[in-house]
Amino acid sequence: MKSPKSIDPAVLELLPKASLDGVETVWDRYEAQQPQCGFGSLGVCCRHCVQGPCRIDPFSNGPSKGICGASVETIVARNLLRQVAGGAAAHVDHAYEAVEALELAAKDVLNYSLDEIKLQQISQGLGIDVSGKDKRELALEIVKAAYADLANHGNRPIQWLMAHAPKERIDVWQNLGIIPRNPDREIREAMHQTTMGMDADPVNLVLATAKQGLVDGYSGLKLATDIQDILLGTPTPVVTEANLGVLKKDFVNLIIHGHVPLLSEKIVYWAKKLQAEAVAAGAEGIQIAGICCAGNEVLMRSGIPLATNFLAQELAIVTGAVDAMVVDVQCIMPSLAQVASCYHTQIITTMPIVKIPGATHIPFTLENGDQAAQEIVRKAIRAYGRRDSKKIKIPDYKRKIMAGFSVEAIIGALKRIDPEQPLKPLVDNIVNGNILGVVGTVGCNNVKVTQDQMHVELVKELVKNNVLVVATGCSAHALAKAGLMNSEGTEDFAGDGLKAVLTALGQAAGLAAPLPPVLHMGSCVDNSRIGDLVTAIAAYLNVDSALLPVAASAPELQHEKALSIGTWAVTLGLTTHLGVVPPVLGSKMVTELLTKGLSDVIGGKFYVETDPLKAADGLLEDIRAKRKKLGLPS
Numbered sequence: 001m002k003s004p005k006s007i008d009p010a011v012l013e014l015l016p017k018a019s020l021d022g023v024e025t026v027w028d029r030y031e032a033q034q035p036q037c038g039f040g041s042l043g044v045c046c047r048h049c050v051q052g053p054c055r056i057d058p059f060s061n062g063p064s065k066g067i068c069g070a071s072v073e074t075i076v077a078r079n080l081l082r083q084v085a086g087g088a089a090a091h092v093d094h095a096y097e098a099v100e101a102l103e104l105a106a107k108d109v110l111n112y113s114l115d116e117i118k119l120q121q122i123s124q125g126l127g128i129d130v131s132g133k134d135k136r137e138l139a140l141e142i143v144k145a146a147y148a149d150l151a152n153h154g155n156r157p158i159q160w161l162m163a164h165a166p167k168e169r170i171d172v173w174q175n176l177g178i179i180p181r182n183p184d185r186e187i188r189e190a191m192h193q194t195t196m197g198m199d200a201d202p203v204n205l206v207l208a209t210a211k212q213g214l215v216d217g218y219s220g221l222k223l224a225t226d227i228q229d230i231l232l233g234t235p236t237p238v239v240t241e242a243n244l245g246v247l248k249k250d251f252v253n254l255i256i257h258g259h260v261p262l263l264s265e266k267i268v269y270w271a272k273k274l275q276a277e278a279v280a281a282g283a284e285g286i287q288i289a290g291i292c293c294a295g296n297e298v299l300m301r302s303g304i305p306l307a308t309n310f311l312a313q314e315l316a317i318v319t320g321a322v323d324a325m326v327v328d329v330q331c332i333m334p335s336l337a338q339v340a341s342c343y344h345t346q347i348i349t350t351m352p353i354v355k356i357p358g359a360t361h362i363p364f365t366l367e368n369g370d371q372a373a374q375e376i377v378r379k380a381i382r383a384y385g386r387r388d389s390k391k392i393k394i395p396d397y398k399r400k401i402m403a404g405f406s407v408e409a410i411i412g413a414l415k416r417i418d419p420e421q422p423l424k425p426l427v428d429n430i431v432n433g434n435i436l437g438v439v440g441t442v443g444c445n446n447v448k449v450t451q452d453q454m455h456v457e458l459v460k461e462l463v464k465n466n467v468l469v470v471a472t473g474c475s476a477h478a479l480a481k482a483g484l485m486n487s488e489g490t491e492d493f494a495g496d497g498l499k500a501v502l503t504a505l506g507q508a509a510g511l512a513a514p515l516p517p518v519l520h521m522g523s524c525v526d527n528s529r530i531g532d533l534v535t536a537i538a539a540y541l542n543v544d545s546a547l548l549p550v551a552a553s554a555p556e557l558q559h560e561k562a563l564s565i566g567t568w569a570v571t572l573g574l575t576t577h578l579g580v581v582p583p584v585l586g587s588k589m590v591t592e593l594l595t596k597g598l599s600d601v602i603g604g605k606f607y608v609e610t611d612p613l614k615a616a617d618g619l620l621e622d623i624r625a626k627r628k629k630l631g632l633p634s
Contacts, residue, residue, distance in 0.1 A: 006451035008481055010244040010308070010395035014315040017393055023339050025314050030447040042586030043076040049196035058586050068196055076587035077205035078194040080563070083583075084212040085190035087564030090330055091220025091525060092183045094259060098227040099146045101262050101366050105231060106139035110366055112231045114139055117408075122226050125163045139230065146223060152182040160226075161218035166535045168544035169572060172602060178211040178571075183219035186211060206593050210602060213567030221528035221565070228297075228525075232265055235300035235404040235522065236412075237509075242480035244312075245398030246305035247321050251287040252278045254380040255307055255316055258328035259523065261297035263350060263364050264290075266373035267326060268302050274377050281381050291316060292331050293473055293523030300404050300522050309452075309477035310558075311445035314339045320391035324380035328364070329354050331444070331559065344386040346379055401485040403520035405470070407532045410519070416508040423540045425505075430549065433633045434497035436466040437549035437623035440530040441475040441518075442565055446558040446580050452478035454555035454579040454612045459484060461616035463517040466495035467623065470533070473524045475555060485520055487513035527565050534572060546573020546603030547630060549623040553577035553615070566606065573603030575622045577615050581608055 005027050006012055018025050039045040044056040046066050054066035056075060065071055070078075105112040119138045123130050128141045149158050157179045162170065173179045180186045190212055193199045199208070229235075240246075247253045254271060256264045271286045278286045289307035290298050298304040307316050310331050316322055317339045324346040325336065337358030340347045349355050350364035350372065360379070364372045414422035429435045439462055445451050455478035459469050463484070471479050483489050490502045494517040502514040509515070521529045530552075538545040552569040554562045557580050569576045584590050599605040607622070609615040624634040 003450045006312070007453045007456060008243070008308070008312065008397075008451060010397040011312050011315055011451060013395045014244070014318050014393070018315065018318045021318065021342050021391065023314070023318055023342050024335070026311060026333065026335070026447050029335070041583055043079050043583035044072055044586035046070060046075045046078070048078065048194065056586065070200060073202040073587045073589045074200045074205070076584050076590045077202040077209075078199070080582070080584055080590070081190055081205050081209045081212065082194050083560045084209050084216075084564045084567050085187050087560035087562070088183070088212045088216035088220055089187050090561050091216050091224065091564065092187065094329070094525060095220050095224035095227065096150065097260070098224050098231065098262065099143055102139055102227050102231055103143045104366055106136045106143065108136070111370070113233070115230050115233050118226070118229045118234050122230065126159065127163070142230070146227070149219060150182060150184060152185075155181055157181060158183065158218055160223050161214060164222055164532070164535070165218065166538050166545045166572070168538070169546075173214065173571065176207060176210070176601060178207055178214065180211055180215045180219070183215045186215045202587070202590055203593065206590065206598070209567055210571050210598070213564060213571045216564040217528070217531060217568035217571070221525045221568070222531065224525040225522070225528045228261055229406070232261055232301055234408050235406045236409050237402055237404040238299070238303040239400065239402050240299060240303045240305045241398045242306040242401050242477065243398040244308055244316060244319060244395050246287070246289050246307060247319055247394045248284070248287045249321060249392060249394060250284045252281070252283045252285070252380050252384045253287050253289065253322045254377065255289050255291055255322055255325040256294045256298060256304075257291040257313060257325055258294040258332060259292065259330045259525075260294060260328040261301070262366065263328055263369065263373070264294045264298045265301065266369045267376055268298050268304060270370070270373040270377045274374070274381065277378065278381050278384070281384055283381070283384050286377065286380070293525070294328065296473065296476060296523040296526070300406075300520070306401070306477055306480055309445055309474035311447060311451045317343055317345050319394050320388065321394050323383040323387070324348055324376065326350060326376050327354065330561070332356070343391060344383055344388065346383045348376055348379065399481055399483045399486065401480040401520065402487070402516050403480075403485065405519040405521050407529050407536065410533065413505055413509045413515075417504070423536060427537060427540060429501045431632055434466065434501050435468050436497070436620070436634070437551065437627070438468045438470065439550070439619055440527070440552045440569075441469060441471045441479070441555060442473050442524070442527055442552065443554035443562040444474050444556055444558040445478070446556045448580060449556055449610070452481065454615075455479060456482040456484070457612035458553060458555050458579070458616050459518060460493050461613055462619065463494045463498060465620055466498040467620070468498060469518040470521050470530055471518050472521050472526050472530070476520050479518045480520065484518045485516045487511070487516065490514035490517045493517055524561060524565065531568075531572060544573060544603070547626060549626040549630070549632070551575045551577065551619045551622055553579065553619065555579035555612070555615070557582075570598060570604035570606060571602055575605055575607050575619070577607045577609060577619055579610060579612070579615060581610065
């Protein structure tokens with residue numbers, strides 16, 4: 001029996017409409033690609049020079065080496081290193097732009113307020129003297145420290161890593177020789193290392209891949225989140241809704257899609273300012289909704305509802321009610337403009353490195369953010385008058401969600417129970433077994449599997465067994481749509497021990513209801529918040545983070561970024577589940593290095609399992625084994 005395309009009822013309702021409207025979706029294109037290349041799926045195809053492409057026969061009946069003599073182990077390891085470096089490059093580029101914005105804001109060129117508490121926290125972590133300095137002076141010193149990492153021409157380790165990573169982990173990484181220097185240099189070196197005629201040692205290539213995970217973790221994720229919190233504010237809990245039912249028939253619907261909150265927050269601001277213009281155009285107002293991580297960012301800080309996650313971005317347009325979709329970077333399907341051509345929807349690109357034929361381009365720069373945002377909002381208002389009412393179908397599906405759980409917000413809630421040692425209530429409940437462990441679920445949707453199913457079924461099984469789940473990215477969207485990010489989710493899905501803890505925390509926070517069983521911690525770059533929480537618990541207990549009953553999962557990964565994030569989690573010593581098989585199975589040696597060998601030297605490992613219940617069992621087994629080593633009841 002063929003698996004359904006999604007477990008999201010809004011998606012299943014809109015797919016027949018897409019077909020009737022003559023719209024080709026990602027699921028149609030996936031079917032057209034079958035059968036997909038088996039060599040590529042196994043990672044045994046090499047295109048790194050123009051003598052190729054070379055393909056290794058996985059059944060040993062054909063070529064066993066590339067033209068240059070590269071073995072299957074070398075080819076698979078090189079391909080993986082390039083993918084992880086690509087993911088790290090995406091996040092480092094994102095972080096760099098945030099640093100540029102902070103510099104301009106500190107010089108009063110940009111109109112962003114600065115979070116003084118976060119400024120103090122980051123300054124002290126970097127060893128910057130805060131006495132007698134105003135927030136703009138501190139911001140410029142933080143900018144200087146960030147630029148120093150990006151301009152380091154020696155062997156000094158990345159300062160952001162040395163200031164924020166678990167100390168025991170730093171010792172492990174130093175002994176392995178994988179602590180990165182200048183992040184741009186490391187990415188450049190990985191590209192060089194994987195060209196024809198270079199590194200042929202799969203072990204060395206896998207260690208280089210681990211280094212790229214550290215580049216991503218500290219010069220991408222951590223740096224971006226810290227700087228964005230300074231610029232835009234550190235998130236605190238908010239309540240809103242998720243799924244395509246958040247769109248409103250008689251409102252101008254403007255969707256924010258991508259990953260750059262510097263633009264998204266400007267659009268949110270000007271949408272509020274220009275409500276009267278929308279009313280003058282015949283609408284009741286302007287409704288902003290988010291897709292992917294831009295959606296997570298404005299949700300965390302402004303309470304903007306979530307429309308949907310990666311795989312259903314085209315179906316948001318198929319509702320016929322979206323007047324404009326503004327995109328920035330990453331996870332943008334080039335098909336959006338073609339889908340929009342069947343409706344009145346305006347697709348608006350904003351970045352010089354993301355242009356789509358058929359879309360309108362409105363350039364966004366740090367200096368012109370307000371002007372660009374106004375133009376985008378007004379274009380959505382004008383598009384409202386061109387709607388075809390016969391094409392509108394908004395699925396009546398949405399769930400209440402609670403989000404905004406930064407580490408600061410979590411510790412703030414715990415302080416209500418123990419002001420002196422806020423982590424103590426959390427750690428005590430891990431020790432006594434009310435909370436068996438913690439799992440972070442992250443990452444994407446993948447059209448190869450039923451949309452959201454792996455995320456939701458995996459997490460339901462974990463919380464039933466008293467595992468506290470924290471989530472980011474498209475995983476957070478999936479769990480929000482499934483009702484796992486509200487108090488009712490705790491009543492319906494959490495085990496007794498976890499339910500008791502979340503109920504006590506909710507009461508202490510004045511909610512008169514439990515906290516959700518899954519805590520929404522933000523966007524993809526906000527995975528650093530999960531790392532910060534792990535680091536804080538390890539420091540409180542004075543143990544290596546590799547010993548904690550903590551694990552990670554990318555249930556439906558599809559992007560290179562997910563591989564780089566997962567690699568960083570492994571370097572932290574975490575068992576990291578992948579619910580979609582990565583392209584490495586062509587090499588038994590590389591597969592064993594990633595799933596077994598790494599744990600011997602770095603503490604963490606990858607764990608691949610495509611069945612959600614079996615995956616949950618594997619993570620539970622891992623957590624219980626770690627509890628046993630710590631002498632805790634399991």
